[in-house]
Amino acid sequence: MKLEEFQAKALFRQYGLPVPEGLVATRVEEAVSAAERLGLPVVVKAQVKAGGRGKAGGVKLVRTVEECREAASGILGMTIKGYPVERVLVDPAQSIGSEFYVGITTDRRKRRPVLMTSASGGVDIEEVARSTPERIFFHTIDPRYGLRSFEARGMAFRLFDSKEQVLACARIMVDLWRCFDGCDASLAEINPLALLTDGSLVALDAKIVLDDNALYRHPDFEELRLPTDEERKEQEAKRMGLSYVRLDGSVGCMVNGAGLAMATMDLIKHLGGTPANFLDIGGSSSPEKVVGAMKLLMRDSNVRSVFVNVFGGITRCDDVARGLVEALGSMGDPPPMVVRLTGTNEREGVRILSETGISATSDMTEGARRAIGLAEAGASGGAS
Template sequence: MKLHEYQSKQLFSRYGIPIPRGRIASIASEARHFAEELGGHVVIKAQVLVGGRGKAGGIRLAKTPKEAEELATMILGMEIKGLPVRKVLVDEAVSITKEIYLGITNDRAARRPVMMASAAGGVDIEEVARVSPEKIIKVYIDPLLGLRDYQARDLAVSIDLPRSLWRPFMEIAAGLWAAYQANDATLAEINPLVITSEQRLLALDGKMVVDDNALFRHPELDEMRDLDVEDWAEVEARKFGLSYISLDGEIGCMVNGAGLAMATMDIIHLCGGEPANFLDIGGGASADKVAAALRIILSDARVKAVLFNIFGGITRCDEVARGILTALGEVETKVPMVVRLVGTNAEEGRRLLAEARMATAETLLEAAQKAVAIAKGA
């Protein structure tokens, strides 16, 4: 889950990272009021979860409260890369002498977090990594020991930071590590971390990505979720406790168990088809849950066939069958369906579906072949 800039910087400030004074506004008159509070000279920044806001005109400098209101009016009416701008951050303007990059992410190859710093801040760090990788300095963090002082100091030295700023830089690095660790983040970055004309370090921009799987530990972060950037079907699936990921194919899949779902997608590929989604209804799925899953699958206009692959253990096959029939009673569809039921109460489940004249299959291969043939119009 991605956090907006203002959300990330608010979190950073709780861990001792200095940020500019700023307020969030959803209407232009608020932006004018906040600009007056901040001295008139402010930056109006669109809050959308995409890059390239500056190039799209979503970050503008205002010299007066009136200009702040005018710019906020313009930015709040924008769309940036298809996303509407619903809020703007009104930050005090800062005199900058140098821009630095500082961030932490997971390095899967090293199996530990890595902190990165670069004197080439304020620009696309991925482009710096591609063109001039030597400009990015890395230190690997042992998660049991945490970020050590000498590591932060090594970063400060390596990016030629003035000695007078080593101590505040080390405190900011420690704060960023604490924010990253405490909030189960997969990314926490400050770009740019600026040296002001007063020789202070300030986090001018911030970004955090939080591990979705850890949100049960952070309900306060879950409430920050921006649904504008999320797939409607994935949001709906989350309400029912379903694991759903939208894909680009034409065969909808409903399976109980993540491993079985992956195997089902592989078999569809083997038979010449493309799955439209990953959907795991989990163990012990009720008829209501199955009905919700089917409604989500059928909301995708690209789906030409639906394949059910249910192994009845905790999940009873007759319950799944009733869920399918319940959903079909609620959602009108002409999309053909193939069902493979094996396990607990499978005979009863197949009987219910046979009465509804639905296609069934004994094996997964047979079910996938039928679904691919149907999707291709055979």
């Protein structure tokens, strides 16, 4: 789960990290009064779970109330990388000397958390990694001991010369580790960490991504969820035991297993069609789940046909077929669909479906091809 900047900053504050005293506003006048309370100049920042806000015009430095009003009304209601801006963070403007990068994530290759720092802060760190990899420093953290002060100091000496700044930065690194670990984050990042002209360090931006697998340990994080419409659908799916990601295509996919679901999407693309979504219905395919999945697919108006691809393993194909028949019977206007069933009792499964007039096959490629055909027929039918 990605957090917005103001939420990440609130968590940073809890762990003692230095962040500006900003205020959140959802309306223009609220932003103006926040600016007045904080004292101008301020920075008005769009709150969205996407990078590149500055480039999109979602971050503005303003010196007067009029400028603040203009900036806030421009930013609220913007859409950045598909995310509508519903909130702005109003932060007091800072007098910045230079900008650094400090972040912690999981190094999958080493299977441990890694602390990354750079004196090239304030820009996309992945760009720095591509163009000047020698400007990023890494330190692998042993999760059993956490980030120790001496390790943090060693890293801080690579960024700063003055003892005060080294100690302050080391402190920030240790607190960032405590935050990363305490929140079960998969990413905790300060970019930029600003060295102000008065010599102090402050986290001007904050990014936290929480590990979805660990959310059960943090029931209080549930209220941090500020889902967009798209994410709301994904969550709804999750509650039903489904894993759903929407794409732009016309062939709706319903598959058991994440790997097979990706393979199904790839196959549709390979055969010249376009997948409408990723949808993993998991191991057991009860009729209720199938109905739920089908409803989810049909809410996407781009869907012209549905391809159900089930590898019946422990689950028997004839059971899945009966479930599908029951599911479709309960739906008023089922979409054109093709079911591919294979594995245990596949012949019986295919027979049950064929008897009820559902296009069924035991071959994945054949099934995908038919579903693409149905989608194309549906699209041309819709256009005439």
